[in-house]
Amino acid sequence: MKRGELTRRRVVGVTAGVAGTAALGPLPAAGQAAAAEGSGAAGSRTRDRTGNGWPVLEEAESFGVEGSGQEVRLAGGDAAVVLLHVARRFHYEIGTLRDGDVHGWARERRVSADYESNYLSGTAIAVRPLSYPVGPVNGLYPNELVVVRDILAELDGVVAWGGDFTPAKESHFENAVRPGHPRLKGAARKIGGRRQGPGDEGAGATDAFDPARRAFARCSA
Known part of the structure; x- marks a missing residue:
């Protein structure tokens, strides 16, 4: 796919995102449905827990x-x-985050797709949601997708990506395990250990294109 084609797709995505925001009011930071269920139903959430099992805040x-x-x-x-x-x-390896690029918890209960309910519990983020709204796919360049897959593999399935959902939302990342799950604790501990290690082994020092890491990410996808 040519770079120009992706650029045009992003322009369409931004237009769609702005239109969706106008229709729903403030940009929703509201929710997730389990990816395995493939539920994309829009509407208002009234339950006290979001799609991934976390309590509404x-x-x-x-x-x-x-x-x-x-x-x-x-x-x-x-x-x-x-x-x-x-x-x-994302900031270090894909693109600089600027004002308005990252959204998390929100009070708004009306969602475009059911998995957006996870914003209500503060357990999902949307990175550049106007560029990557609900629906459009293939908005990431191949090298950017390599980084996303590496992040998901690194976190051992603790985080799920909206690009794998139906309908897709490539800006969306969510906690995919329930509160207190041992894998969540393990992933957080691993992140803390790397950041406290010699030379900081976290983001910015990671080579997502290392052949061994790419092979692991492909096996984990």
């Missing part, structure tokens, strides 16, 4: 995305650690 804490100067509101603890790692790697 009335408020959420604000966290900084390292290196970007941007902040995002999320559930605390390990849930925030893994999602902030996703945003951090």
Whole structure:
């Protein structure tokens, strides 16, 4: 696929995203449906838990995305650690995050796809949601997709990507395990260990294109 074709697709995606935002009011930061269910039903959520099993929050804490100067509101603890790692790697390895590029928790219960309910619990983020709204696919360049797949493999299935959902939303990343799951704790511990190790082995120091890492990511996909 030619670079120009992807650029045009992104322009269409931005237009669709702006139109969707106008129709729904403020940009929703509201939710996820389980990818395995393939549910894309839109509507309002009234339950006290979101699609991934996390409790709906009335408020959420604000966290900084390292290196970007941007902040995002999320559930605390390990849930925030893994999602902030996703945003951090996106910033360092795919593209600089600017104002309005990253969205997390929101109060708005009306969603375009059921999996967006996870924003209500602060357990999902949307990175550049106007560029990658619900519906359009293949918006990422091949090298960007390599990084996304590497992030997902690194986190051992703890985070799921909206590009694998139906309908797709390539800006969407969510906690895919329930509160207290041992894999969530393990992923958060691994992230903490790398960042505290010699020379900081986290985002920015990771080579997603290393042949061994690419092979592992392909096996994990």
